[in-house]
Amino acid sequence: MSLAQQNNVTAGGAKQAEHEFKNDPTATLEGVRGKDVTKAAKALLKDSATRGGGIRMQDVVKIYPGSTVHALDDFNLDIKPGEMVVLLGGSGCGKSTALRSLAGLEDIQGGRILVGGQDVTGVPVNKRGMSMVFQAYSLFPHMTAVENVEFGLEVRGIGREERRRVAMEQLELVGLADQANKFTQQMSGGQQQRVALARALAIKPRVLLLDEPLSALDAKVRVQLRDEIRRIQLDTGTTTVFVTHDQEEALAVADRIGVMNHGRIEQIAAPQDLYQRPATEYVATFIGLTNRLPGASDGEEAVVFGQRVPLLPGSKQGDPVAVLVRPENIALVRAGEAASAAGERARVEVIHFLGAVARVDCEISSGEYQHWNKGEQLKVTVQLPANELPAGLAVGDEVVVTPRPVAALAC
Ligand SMILES: Nc1ncnc2c1ncn2[C@@H]1O[C@H](COP(=O)(O)OP(=O)(O)OP(=O)(O)O)[C@@H](O)[C@H]1O
Ligand SMILES: [Mg+2]
Structure with a gap:
């Protein structure tokens, strides 16, 4: 996927996205109340706030073009509003596919996806009210940290002053307020990943999707940022799906862990339950x-x-x-x-x-x-x-x- 496509998830597609946002019942703008926010957007804000951000993926089937493998095979997942669920599993078990299908980056061949009780199965990426952070930072190298964070707000029609305020707030949240004017290519991997996280959070998504966001980082930064993501997630109450194949990472941050195997969740439970009461040998050997x-x-x-x-x-x-x-x-x-x-x-x-x-x-x-x-x-x-x-x-x-x-x- 191109950089532009990846950014589409958080930022939408420029003018078109701006237009769609104003007509989009799933978009959210909580906390953003500048004079540039249209009346329509305010009405949507009120509407979306009452719907919450729970997720249901029901019997989802994903078969990639030219393949016979069910990358998702009657995949079922229920997530409560504000919950942090970690998808854990070996390489190729379908973790990224589950996340990308949820985001709308992949079309699905069966089943349906609901967010906040609303069927979003055919709804395009930029209308799902979700933000995604990838393993590679996918930032714009010619922009400063704060400009990167502002990007998603800009295409949503938020005025200059307001978006600078919100972006600085987000950089503060990830501990980078003093680096705001640095170009992202001058930043370390851990700092770039923080910017990517701030950018994802800036649009106040109903759902935050994280696909191995820490795997490019060294062990120490990884633990630090992992704990920070959890703190921010708890503070903001953002419904979050976090994909990793690192069991320690999963145990440390999850409300519940779903262990995936062959395109399905084999068991989903709180970390301690999963460890003490595994349902299958695969789960028992995957955790601990x-x-x-x-x-x-x-x-x-x-x-x-x-x-x-x-x-x-x-x-x-x-x-x-x-x-x-x-x-x-x-x-x-x-x-x-x-x-x-x-x-x-x-x-x-x-x-x-x-x-x-x-x-x-x-x-x-x-x-x-x-x-x-x-x-x-x-x-x-x-x-x-x-x-x-x-x-x-x-x-x-x-x-x-x-x-x-x-x-x-x-x-
Ligand atoms: N674009 C694609 N075209 C065809 N098959 C694909 C494509 N992307 C993934 N697959 C296949 O779908 C299955 C699930 O892949 P997915 O990327 O979801 O795995 P994953 O659990 O995220 O693995 P990893 O831990 O290695 O990232 C695999 O069999 C993979 O080969
Ligand atoms: Mg993957």
Whole structure:
């Protein structure tokens, strides 16, 4: 997509967009009340404010021209007004397609899309009241930061003084007020991404769409800006969809995370729920670390290394099944100090000190599980608070690892 097209999402297409805006029942202008705002726009403002910005994508199908793959395959997503939903999933699972379809940048072959209860399925990009920020900054290099932020306001017919005021407010919000007159090509990646964010927010969109907006940035700036986006989103109450393939980023900012696979959402839930109660193996392995341990399951409970483990809904029955146990849900003691008969002997292979916690990679000593692990010794990763690590534990030491009775998924 060209730069001009990308900017179309936030800014519309010059005079044409200006004209359309004034006739557009979905456009918003909250907070922008300059003398140049037309009467019609004010009426629309009142109207759109009462409708809110919830999103519903219903049985959406997207097939790209010349392809037989369903990039979105009966895709369903409901987002409450003011909510921040993160779409997470591996490369090619359809995250960007979902966002672009929502924005109106892609036509869809089935289903419908509603914003604030209104069907926007056939409505063009610049009439959906949405702003999108992309991975590449897509700023105008020949304009200063403040001019970039003003752009979307200008094509919406906001007067010079008013748009400068609003643009400066937005730059303040992203911490760049002192850089307003710099050309964007003279700015760092993190600063440019902030300008892009300010530009997206300046038009007070009903819905903010962020497609991997931080992936071009280094780790530190990324965390900083991620937290800032969340703060701004909470402050402004903007309904937001944030796409990433970084699970930590997702866990940190989301009200809910939708884990996507093959053009669908496999599970959507609050971060903690998703982590503790994954519905499928794909979700469990996508979010956080998990051990895949052999167990005997009756569907309600499994026995793993001689220890009973309660099972989550949807767990499979059988013997053996894979029981997905998080590293922090495995106890580790020195061999000979185990309090119960349950557990398996293992040998410490690596100890990772991570500050507050430590992670210990072990290899199960018994050859009993080789058939389970493609002829290899079974490995288990344990995580525990660093101060609970047995004193003086070293690589090569013999330990006993035992799952804790915390609900797990069998599959
Ligand atoms: N313009 C296109 N034409 C044809 N197929 C496409 C096009 N864009 C994407 N696809 C295909 O649609 C599917 C979903 O792609 P999409 O870009 O939505 O994935 P994604 O989850 O955003 O991946 P990534 O994490 O790599 O950005 C993939 O199979 C991809 O190859
Ligand atoms: Mg993508």
